[in-house]
Amino acid sequence: MARRKLRTRLCDMLGIEYPIISAGMGPSLIGETTGAPVDLVVAVSEAGGLGVLGGAGYSVDQLREQIREIKKLTGKPFGVDLLLPEAIVSSGDHTARDGGKKVMLRDAIKSLPESHYQWIMKVKQDLMLPDTEAEVTRNATTTSPHASVKVCIEERVPLFCAGLGNPGFMVKDAHAVGMKVLGISGNSKNAGRIAASGADLVVAQGHEGGGHTGRVGSMALWPQAIDAAAPVPVLAAGGIGDGRGVAAALAMGCIGVWVGTRFLASNEGGALPIQKDAILKATDEDTRRSYLYTGKTSRTIYNSFHDLWESSGLEPLPFPVQVIFASAIVDMLNRAEKTEYVAPFAGQVSGLIKEIKPAADILEDMVEEAVDILARRLREDVVAG
Numbered sequence: 349m350a351r352r353k354l355r356t357r358l359c360d361m362l363g364i365e366y367p368i369i370s371a372g373m374g375p376s377l378i379g380e381t382t383g384a385p386v387d388l389v390v391a392v393s394e395a396g397g398l399g400v401l402g403g404a405g406y407s408v409d410q411l412r413e414q415i416r417e418i419k420k421l422t423g424k425p426f427g428v429d430l431l432l433p434e435a436i437v438s439s440g441d442h443t444a445r446d447g448g449k450k451v452m453l454r455d456a457i458k459s460l461p462e463s464h465y466q467w468i469m470k471v472k473q474d475l476m477l478p479d480t481e482a483e484v485t486r487n488a489t490t491t492s493p494h495a496s497v498k499v500c501i502e503e504r505v506p507l508f509c510a511g512l513g514n515p516g517f518m519v520k521d522a523h524a525v526g527m528k529v530l531g532i533s534g535n536s537k538n539a540g541r542i543a544a545s546g547a548d549l550v551v552a553q554g555h556e557g558g559g560h561t562g563r564v565g566s567m568a569l570w571p572q573a574i575d576a577a578a579p580v581p582v583l584a585a586g587g588i589g590d591g592r593g594v595a596a597a598l599a600m601g602c603i604g605v606w607v608g609t610r611f612l613a614s615n616e617g618g619a620l621p622i623q624k625d626a627i628l629k630a631t632d633e634d635t636r637r638s639y640l641y642t643g644k645t646s647r648t649i650y651n652s653f654h655d656l657w658e659s660s661g662l663e664p665l666p667f668p669v670q671v672i673f674a675s676a677i678v679d680m681l682n683r684a685e686k687t688e689y690v691a692p693f694a695g696q697v698s699g700l701i702k703e704i705k706p707a708a709d710i711l712e713d714m715v716e717e718a719v720d721i722l723a724r725r726l727r728e729d730v731v732a733g
């Protein structure tokens with residue numbers, strides 16, 4: 349079949365064929381692989397969309413290696429997503445403080461509040477779990493945002509994406525080398541702030557999305573974010589799994605889409621086979637939004653760890669300290685193969701996903717269906733005038 353045409357302003361801004369971006373998904377927790385690895389980035393960019401590397405969780409040196417690997421495998425535009433926690437951006441990289449040495453997670457948990465440490469020990473004993481063997485990388489991109497941004501600028505990454513926090517502090521340097529900058533928000537206030545910081549694009553991610561997610565649903569958020577960010581254009585995220593979602597987002601005035609869970613559940617997506625399986629099995633009601641995993645609200649497939657946490661009576665620790673807490677327990681659960689307690693970050697759109705397939709096929713199907721709706725079905729099915 350001849351290639352379909354589906355173009356918006358985003359295609360001209362980024363030099364891509366289709367206005368579809370695969371989201372920069374990092375690992376859910378310490379010790380897990382990134383959700384959006386090099387293979388996914390390359391597959392999506394080569395298919396005419398734009399792939400974004402999930403850079404959270406890599407060390408700063410690994411980040412540079414991954415970017416260079418992408419450049420070796422594709423000449424097409426791509427992006428890198430990092431988390432930029434405000435507190436660390438303003439107080440300085442942790443690498444600068446402790447030289448970036450590695451520590452074992454089982455030692456790192458000893459500096460958590462006593463209540464949280466004791467609870468980890470209780471869970472370990474009750475469920476007869478082995479020790480965690482995971483390592484905490486002190487110079488992870490999330491705890492060294494300045495050094496990580498510097499790598500992206502030195503490597504001239506075509507699209508820099510701030511998954512958390514405001515990218516305003518790096519916009520001028522990025523623009524100076526011809527990069528574009530994108531920020532993600534879950535409400536109209538932050539959409540306006542990111543736009544005002546000088547970013548080129550704003551992603552508005554609705555409540556139903558996988559990973560960190562806010563309180564406002566996509567349908568209500570997208571138009572309000574468009575108004576708040578204007579004249580900076582908005583991409584839609586949260587709940588898009590096929591061409592119907594793409595068409596709806598474009599109809600609302602978004603200039604493209606940012607898709608996470610659907611691409612996580614692809615051949616190239618970074619989730620483990622057991623995690624992809626959990627997405628295939630999930631219905632639209634099978635995800636939960638909780639402070640449990642990171643200290644900020646994030647959406648995962650529901651699992652028994654949610655029940656344990658809810659019965660603990662503990663308060664979540666601030667991001668990213670809660671990540672240490674949750675990672676230690678999940679690593680121990682993984683080692684004991686307690687699969688009912690482990691599940692990936694994923695959105696409500698999981699219920700729509702019935703097959704793991706190549707990312708290029710996912711993208712082509714989305715384009716095909718969106719074109720059919722926008723160019724044919726709407727005209728036939730809707731009387732307007």
Ligand SMILES: Cc1cc2nc3c(=O)[nH]c(=O)nc-3n(C[C@H](O)[C@H](O)[C@H](O)COP(=O)(O)O)c2cc1C
Pocket residue numbers: 371372373374375376383402403404429430431510511512532553556557558559560585586587588606607608609610612692693694695696697
């Ligand atoms: C496994 C997973 C990991 C994620 N990690 C990140 C991340 O590191 N940075 C980020 O900006 N967004 C992250 N997200 C959110 C996505 O970027 C995206 O906004 C979201 O998946 C969109 O909703 P959808 O899952 O319904 O497509 C993650 C999402 C998932 C499913």
